[in-house]
Amino acid sequence: MAGAVARFLGSLQAATTRTGYARTLARLTTIAGPHHPVADLTPDDYATVMAAWDSAAAATWNRHLSALISFTTWAQRQDLLETNPARRLTRRATARQGDRAIPQPRLETLFTNNRHPLRERALWRLLYETSARAEEILSLYIEDLDLEFRRARVTSRGGAIEYVHWATATARLLPRLLTGRIAGPVFLADRRAPASG
Structure with a gap:
């Protein structure tokens, strides 16, 4: 053995x-x-x-x-064993994980907690309401947004141009996030680009 x-x-x-x-x-x-x-x-x-x-x-x-x-x-x-000593044993059914979705009240607490920066709250809300991929949302430019009709033009996988739509909560956050800006990325990084480019 x-x-x-x-x-x-x-x-x-x-x-x-x-x-x-x-x-x-x-x-x-x-x-x-x-x-x-x-x-x-x-x-x-x-x-x-x-x-x-x-x-x-x-x-x-x-x-x-x-x-x-x-x-x-x-x-x-390896020809060390001819029989199967495990033949009487069976796998046990595992408990189902159930619904792994985050409960709505917990999400609302996250989305509305002012301890989180406005940029993060707008990003999370936009991701949640559009069900878009993070890459699509993080690549958005202000020029891609249609604030009046609550939609944005995104490039999906494969290069197709599609629209994502959001609800009232995002519609309230985006204008605050974009205050004073009319062009450029929607979600700006905290870091400044190096002077070398």
């Missing part, structure tokens, strides 16, 4: 995978014994290994089971 596990772990390219699998396989080696023949591994050995994670989250269980299954597949290819 000990030699086979060492060779298997050495065959793994990703260090993170190797580290993760090492813990599971160390437990298998301890349970079966370091000198135990790989060919004699049984479903009971694997079940005993996995019992350590019976009360763990499904993702944790599945990660350790993946380590055992990967080792089993490798051992079968």
Whole structure:
């Protein structure tokens, strides 16, 4: 067991995978014994290994089971193992993440918090209301804006010219952001360009 596990772990390219699998396989080696023949591994050995994670989250269980299954597949290819000791174990269903959207009240707090600069609040609101890509919005020039009709001309992926539209909240912020400017980028950086150009 000990030699086979060492060779298997050495065959793994990703260090993170190797580290993760090492813990599971160390437990298998301890349970079966370091000198135990790989060919004699049984479903009971694997079940005993996995019992350590019976009360763990499904993702944790599945990660350790993946380590055992990967080792089993490798051992079968090396002709060290004819059977599949993992055959009685099944992956567990992971809990759905649910709606990962940020709740509306939290967004409103972010958008209206005066601790954030006007430029950032206008950018966030415009991104939210238009659903445009950040690159499209950050590339906007004042000349691209049609404030009266609440829209802007953007160049989408592939070079097509399209229009994005915004709602009342953005319509209130943009004039404040653009005060005194009639041309140039909508979202100016804080830094000044070097004198060299």
